[in-house]
Amino acid sequence: MQKHDTFSGLFLLALSLAMCIGAMQLGVGTLHSPGSGFFPLAGGLALSIFSILILYQARGETRAAQFWTAGANKRSIYLTVVLLVLYSLILEELGFIGSTILLFVSVSRFVSLHRWKTSIFFALAVSIATYFLFTLLLRAPLPEGVLERLF
Secondary structure (H helix, E strand, C coil), X not given: CHHHHHHHHHHHHHHHHHHHHHHHXXXXXXXXXXXXXXXXXXXHHHHHXXXXXXXXXXXXXXXXXXXXXXXXXXXXXXXXXXXXXXHHHHHHXXXXXXXXXXXXXXXXXXXXXXXXXXXXXXXXXXXXXXXXXXXXXXXXXXXXXXXXXXX
């Protein structure tokens, strides 16, 4: 696993450096008056700390390990990635609530293997609560679809 951890640690460190440089170009501002680059800078710094920890841990490992652990459920991992890609493709067309309900039902039912009632209930609850949190409290624009027009 040392080779994979070293590669991912270096990749994440390079990504964090790019994030920090981009954030500085946006303007960081101050703690009391943050600019548009403040949170990307904080994220880049946090990512750099974690990537350094990955590199430090990889340096200490001596035994080689497989990329996939014995207990890894590859089907669930691949299905989740496919569902997230599909979610990103339908988000603009169906809107936030509709596409998020479909994502949550799909992941809950086919990845986590919950019952239909449980999957639908939590998908509705999480999607609608998240929509109201972002639109009403945070005033963040989300993609609108058929369901959003009802609210």
